[in-house]
Amino acid sequence: MVDTPFFVRGGFGYDRGFDDFVWVRGQGDDTRPRERSDYRATWRHEADRLVARTVDAAERWLERHYEEPFFLYVDTWDPHEPWDAPAYYTARYRPQYAGRELYPVYSKWEEAGLTPDDMALAHALYCGEVTMVDFWVGRLLAKLDVLGLRENTIVVFTSDHGFYFGEHGYFGKAEWFHDAGATVKEGSMLPAWLPESWLLTIGWSPLHRELTRVPLMVRGPGLEPGRRTALTTAPDLAPTILELAGVERPASMQGESLLEVLGGVRDEHRPFVISSWPLYFAEGEITTAVDSRPRRISSYMPLTVSTRDRSLILGGPSEMPELYDLTVDPGEEVNVWEEHVAESRAMCEAAISFLERCGTPEEYLTPRRAALDKWLRSERKGPASTVA
Numbered sequence: 001m002v003d004t005p006f007f008v009r010g011g012f013g014y015d016r017g018f019d020d021f022v023w024v025r026g027q028g029d030d031t032r033p034r035e036r037s038d039y040r041a042t043w044r045h046e047a048d049r050l051v052a053r054t055v056d057a058a059e060r061w062l063e064r065h066y067e068e069p070f071f072l073y074v075d076t077w078d079p080h081e082p083w084d085a086p087a088y089y090t091a092r093y094r095p096q097y098a099g100r101e102l103y104p105v106y107s108k109w110e111e112a113g114l115t116p117d118d119m120a121l122a123h124a125l126y127c128g129e130v131t132m133v134d135f136w137v138g139r140l141l142a143k144l145d146v147l148g149l150r151e152n153t154i155v156v157f158t159s160d161h162g163f164y165f166g167e168h169g170y171f172g173k174a175e176w177f178h179d180a181g182a183t184v185k186e187g188s189m190l191p192a193w194l195p196e197s198w199l200l201t202i203g204w205s206p207l208h209r210e211l212t213r214v215p216l217m218v219r220g221p222g223l224e225p226g227r228r229t230a231l232t233t234a235p236d237l238a239p240t241i242l243e244l245a246g247v248e249r250p251a252s253m254q255g256e257s258l259l260e261v262l263g264g265v266r267d268e269h270r271p272f273v274i275s276s277w278p279l280y281f282a283e284g285e286i287t288t289a290v291d292s293r294p295r296r297i298s299s300y301m302p303l304t305v306s307t308r309d310r311s312l313i314l315g316g317p318s319e320m321p322e323l324y325d326l327t328v329d330p331g332e333e334v335n336v337w338e339e340h341v342a343e344s345r346a347m348c349e350a351a352i353s354f355l356e357r358c359g360t361p362e363e364y365l366t367p368r369r370a371a372l373d374k375w376l377r378s379e380r381k382g383p384a385s386t387v388a
Contacts, residue, residue: 001058002075003050005030018073022061024054027077029293046086046132051078055136059143066147074140079129089128094121101125104163106172114171123165154220154244156237162211167331174205176295199296202287205277206313206322207304208332212275220244223262230261230269231308254358274351277301279364283316300367305351312347316367317374321348341376348372 003024007014015021027050046052058074081104083090091097102122105112109119137157144150164170178200216232218240235255242249243257261269281287281301286294300316311332313322323344324332337344349372352365 001054001061001073003027003054004075004077007075020061022057024050024057026050028080040084049078049085049132051076051133051136055140058140062143062147062149066149076133076136078133079126081126083122083125083129085125085128085132089132090124091128092131093127094124097124104172106174106176108169108175109166109171110169112171116166119166119171122171126163126165152221154241155218156241157215157217158234158237159214161214162209164208164210167210168206168208168333170205173211175203176200177203199286199294201296201298202281202301203298204302204315204319206302207275207277208313209306209311209326209330212304212306218258218262224264226264228261228264228267230258230267231271231273231306232258232261232269233273233275236269272305272307272347272350272354274303274305274354276303279303279355279360282367283318300371303351303368305347307347310343310347312344312351314348314351314368314371317371319371321371321375323347337375345372345376 001022001024003026005023005025005028008021008023015023043049047056054074054076058072061072082101084101087097087099100121102118102125104122105114141155144153144155161173164172221244233255235253236258237255239249239253239255239257240259240262243259249257256269258269260266278287278301281297283297283299285297287297288294299318302313302315302319305312305314309325309327311324311326315321320335321337321344322332322335323337323340324334325336325340326332329336348368352368352372355365
């Protein structure tokens with residue numbers, strides 16, 4: 001059950017392999033702009049929202065199949081922008097809310113002319129949307145109880161990323177801008193009708209913890225309630241679900257089951273995790289990832305290597321790496337790369353070796369090796385200039 005249009009559009013084909021696939025239409029770029037505005041004009045009640053309709057579709061499916069073994073995947077695009085939950089949700093976080101909406105600028109918020117009050121409004125809108133989603137997820141869990149499925153059903157709840165509401169200067173998940181002098185890499189698939197000067201460019205967009213830390217909640221037979229703290233990543237979910245269900249995992253799976261962590265047997269899972277833009281995002285390339293809109297990449301996009309107490313951001317040769325000591329700087333505001341070069345090098349090399357073992361093509365690793373080599377040589381010559 002999905003309302004995210006990118007699952008089946010543009011040849012991505014994420015609907016493959018399911019016996020049944022329900023696409024709730026109207027979300028995101030699924031329809032034309034006029035159709036979207038007309039469609040939203042018909043919303044009179046909370047139940048008209050797409051998260052509600054998606055959960056309703058999931059409940060109906062469960063009513064038909066609850067007596068059978070099943071794997072049910074429910075994906076809702078909310079709380080993605082536009083944040084348009086009913087006003088009573090937003091008012092919980094902004095008393096006297098008057099109905100104004102605000103869309104993220106995907107740039108530095110101060111440069112865009114926004115005010116601190118604008119950012120407070122945006123965060124209230126987002127919190128209202130999250131609270132609406134929480135209500136409807138609760139509805140779905142209640143349906144499991146009604147159908148007698150609580151004791152023998154595994155439930156996994158997670159999300160894909162967070163959001164910047166002014167942290168590190170950003171309002172959005174990335175920095176986008178128009179560059180009249182933009183050029184694209186030879187051989188890039190730029191549509192013939194699209195002039196280079198019209199391209200939207202994705203700028204240097206680091207992945208700090210506001211983006212990379214996401215919720216993960218698991219409920220299932222044999223799991224005791226509680227909180228666990230360990231480093232994990234999305235590929236670990238599938239082998240975890242399979243082990244909980246008593247199903248042998250395919251040898252091709254690269255993730256590692258979290259069951260021992262969930263069961264309280266151990267506290268450590270991975271020594272580090274990697275969060276990344278697609279590694280093929282390189283300077284001058286054109287990407288149509290996610291929503292099929294062509295965008296130019298301005299630089300080698302960064303990857304983030306995270307341990308319990310360190311966060312390291314590594315891009316291409318043009319961007320100075322960043323290291324943050326999370327024990328004293330959880331907001332990742334002070335780059336201490338120059339003070340911890342040996343540790344930074346070890347983290348970079350461990351991450352690159354991990355990507356090698358995962359079968360990452362060398363062409364995507366070479367720019368990261370070059371960046372590491374350049375900045376290590378720079379440190380041997382003397383302190384480098386800070387790059388903003």
